[in-house]
Each structure stands twice: as C-alpha cells, then as structure tokens.
Amino acid sequence: MATSGFDEVLAAAQGGAQWAVAVLWNELHPRLLRFLRGLDPSAAEDVEAETWLSAARELGTFHGDDRQFRAWMFTIARNRLIDWRRREARGRSVAVSSEVLRERPAPDDPAGLALDVVRADAAVALVRSRLPRDQAEVILLRVLGGLEVGEVAAIVGKRPGNVRVLQHRGLRRLAERIAEGASERQGVMR
Amino acid sequence: MTAGNGFPSGMDRFAVDAGTAEGLVSGAVDVGDAPPEYRAVAAVLQALREPPESSELVGGPAVAERIAATVVTARTERAATRPRRFATRTRVAVASLVTLGLALSGSLATAGALPEPAQRVASAVLSKVGISVPSGDDEAVVHRYMPTTAVPKWTTVAPVQSNPAAVNPSAPPPVARDEDVTLPAGPAQERGRTAPARESSQPTPPAGGDGPSPPGTPPGKGNGNAYGTTKAGGSGNGNGNGNGNGTGNGNAYGKTQASGSASPDLALDASRAPATGSP
Numbered sequence A: 001m002a003t004s005g006f007d008e009v010l011a012a013a014q015g016g017a018q019w020a021v022a023v024l025w026n027e028l029h030p031r032l033l034r035f036l037r038g039l040d041p042s043a044a045e046d047v048e049a050e051t052w053l054s055a056a057r058e059l060g061t062f063h064g065d066d067r068q069f070r071a072w073m074f075t076i077a078r079n080r081l082i083d084w085r086r087r088e089a090r091g092r093s094v095a096v097s098s099e100v101l102r103e104r105p106a107p108d109d110p111a112g113l114a115l116d117v118v119r120a121d122a123a124v125a126l127v128r129s130r131l132p133r134d135q136a137e138v139i140l141l142r143v144l145g146g147l148e149v150g151e152v153a154a155i156v157g158k159r160p161g162n163v164r165v166l167q168h169r170g171l172r173r174l175a176e177r178i179a180e181g182a183s184e185r186q187g188v189m190r
Numbered sequence B: 001m002t003a004g005n006g007f008p009s010g011m012d013r014f015a016v017d018a019g020t021a022e023g024l025v026s027g028a029v030d031v032g033d034a035p036p037e038y039r040a041v042a043a044v045l046q047a048l049r050e051p052p053e054s055s056e057l058v059g060g061p062a063v064a065e066r067i068a069a070t071v072v073t074a075r076t077e078r079a080a081t082r083p084r085r086f087a088t089r090t091r092v093a094v095a096s097l098v099t100l101g102l103a104l105s106g107s108l109a110t111a112g113a114l115p116e117p118a119q120r121v122a123s124a125v126l127s128k129v130g131i132s133v134p135s136g137d138d139e140a141v142v143h144r145y146m147p148t149t150a151v152p153k154w155t156t157v158a159p160v161q162s163n164p165a166a167v168n169p170s171a172p173p174p175v176a177r178d179e180d181v182t183l184p185a186g187p188a189q190e191r192g193r194t195a196p197a198r199e200s201s202q203p204t205p206p207a208g209g210d211g212p213s214p215p216g217t218p219p220g221k222g223n224g225n226a227y228g229t230t231k232a233g234g235s236g237n238g239n240g241n242g243n244g245n246g247t248g249n250g251n252a253y254g255k256t257q258a259s260g261s262a263s264p265d266l267a268l269d270a271s272r273a274p275a276t277g278s279p
Helices: A003-014 A018-039 A044-061 A066-090 A098-103 A120-130 A133-144 A149-156 A160-189 B018-026 B036-048 B060-111 B116-128
Strands: B142-146 B153-157 B178-182 B226-232 B238-242 B252-258
Touching (some): A003 A018, A003 A044, A003 A066, A018 A044, A018 A133, A018 B060, A044 A066, A066 A133, A120 A133, A120 A160, A120 B036, A133 A149, A149 A160, A160 B018, B018 B036, B060 B116
Parallel strands (some): B226 B252
Antiparallel strands (some): B178 B226
C-alpha cells in the first residue's frame, strides 16, 4: 500500500468508514493470522479477533505510515497472544485438541518437508515445529510483517544485535532440520 | 579428506554470511539465488510471503463492519470522556493549589510571619478551632539567646520599651522598638546583672508588687526578665544604664541601648520604663 494511499485509508478508517477498514483488514489479516499460527495455532483465531478489536478501539490515536501501522498491529497481536497465554496458564487444562496435534508435524513427517510446492500454512507449521519460539517469532515478524531488525527488536523487547543473532540461528537451524528430514526421507524411500 | 556430508572436514556446510541471511529474510535473495543448503529455507520464506488465498479472506465484509462499528464507538467514547478527564484534572489541580495555599498560610500564621492584618484574621479564625497562633496585635514574644549564666540558655524576653525622651528630652525620639539583644560584653555591664528570680542566689528577697525596684534587686515574681544589654534597631546607638525590674510579666534590667541617632550616653532608669510582655 502506497504511503499516500495509506494516509487516506487510515483517515477514513479512523472516521469509521467500513471500506477503509476492509482495506486494512484484507492487507493485514492473512499476515497476522499466519504470524499467530506460527506461534500458537490453537489461539491464533481468537487472538487475531482480539487484536482487531483492540486496534479498532485505539485506531483513532494512531499516527504514522503504513510501515509503522504494520509494526503497531503486530505489536498488538503479540501482546494479545501473551495475554492469552497468561490466561491459559492460570486456568491450565492439559487437554490438547487433535487439531493442534495434526497441525504439528512430527520431525520426520515427510509431508511437512515436501518443499516442491510449499503453501503458506505448511511453511508456518514448518517454522513453528522446527524452531524455538524466539527464533520463530523473529523470522515470522521479519518475513510476514516486512519489518526491519530495529522494528522487530522494539516489538520483542530485545536489542537489534540479539534479533540478528536469533534470525541467523533460526535460518541455520531451519536449513539443518530440513536437510535432516530430507536425508531421512531418502533413507525411508530406499 | 571429506566428511560424511561430502564437505571437507572442518568446513561448515550451513555457514551463511550475514548479507545472505538478511537477503533471505527480506526476500532479496530468491530461491534460485540462495546457497544450495538454503534453497529450501528460501522456499519456505517465500511461501510465507504468498498473497492470501481467497479462503483466508472469507467473512471479510462482516468483520470489517464490526471493526468499523467499534472504531466509531471508541471515537464517541473518547470524545465524551475527554472533557470529563480534563475537568477531573482541573479539579485535582485546583484542590492541590488550595491545599498548598492553606498549608503555607497556616505555617506562616503559626510562625507569626504573616502581615499584621492577615495575622490578626488568621489568629481569630484559628482560635475558634482551638489553635493558638500569635495575633498581629500582640507584642511579639521574642525568643532571644540570653547568656545570663555560664551555661547559655534560651530565654523568653519581653520587649522593653525604653523611652529615652522621658529622661533626656533632648534625646532623639526612638526610631524603632527594641528588636535585638546583644550579649553583655564587659565588666561595666556586669553591674546591672542579676540572675533571674528562679536562679537567684542573692539574699535580697524578690521585689513584689508593682513599681520600680532598686537596682540590683532581683526580679520579682514575673516570668520573664531581661537584663544585659538591649540594643534597639535603627541607626545609631544611645546607651542608657539603669536597672529595671517589673513584677508580673516582665522586667528590663541592665543596659539598654536606645535606638536613635548617635547621642551621648544617658542614664536611663530602666525601671521607669514599663516592662511589657506576656508571661
């Protein structure tokens, strides 16, 4: 979204124009949902809805360009996810839905490693299953949010150098795990 | 010599430089341009960036309608709460200022440092609630440092109203009331010194009743006494030697320096001067 166009859309959305809100939602909803699924698939839908409601309540106070708006939205999403996890921790029940288990591929799941045609949700599941949470979070924010290292650092509350390290380790780990899975798959097929 | 992975031993096949890593994450490095070991990673990251499928946008208009309604509601609430919040802040600020002002004027009134009319009003008001503060009409009861004995101590001194004109009509009129007390500085001033009644070791019984007492007589039953040298404020000094004693509320005893322009020493019988003061 061009910045000048974004300004108009934002002003209209702040005035409550439904078309403008729809533009923002279409632009950001898939990214937010993928981000949240990459961190906690069981909570992604609910947390994303809470994210939009929180953003709607504070939209009138936002000032900035489209990049800052993306960062703002991902910050809200991350905070709502943290709130969600706290609530879950207070009333923790061990029950895990089968959907979650289905979404979380086993390390040797060949389906998850079929990279010829990777769909977005499969890529999200792969990142989530292969990477520690902090590395996955950094990579998802950078890729899905289109954010720079400094912006990601501000969102996750780390130094930019730490974010770079997490990102580098995450990429390396992802490459290693994918290669391990591929060699195991070849061994199975032999 | 090669390791099992086909790479020379000691060589890290997953090593990637920072620029390539940055390019992978930002999308600047395509799958075809990525190092062989990172092509799969590049494909995963590219998949994350894929535009949304239509199934992901189902229900968009309804959601947008709900969000827009929330935006309008929040805007209305914000507009409604802003003046209230402002009014609340204003009220708090005014209350704080009033409290501060009351505390300040109360402190000044207690210290007797307010201007006389204000002090009078404060005294009247506070006396109704049982708080005693000096009124502007009172002669100030001044706490002065009086080295009457070898051990310095604080003494309450009733201000002495000396009237040099009564003794020497040519003397200039007093410019100001006694405001300060200086320490006795020499043997000449010791002449008039007498210990206060409570500490007196003199055989002479304390003078009772009203009226002047002979010099050297210890103070009477009064609560306060002044002796030593009293110096009035103002320009110049006039010295008057004499003894003053008053029963009751105070007495002046000793050397009084009358205020006024410089004049020769004058003998001042301080006992004629009324000793005023409060207990």
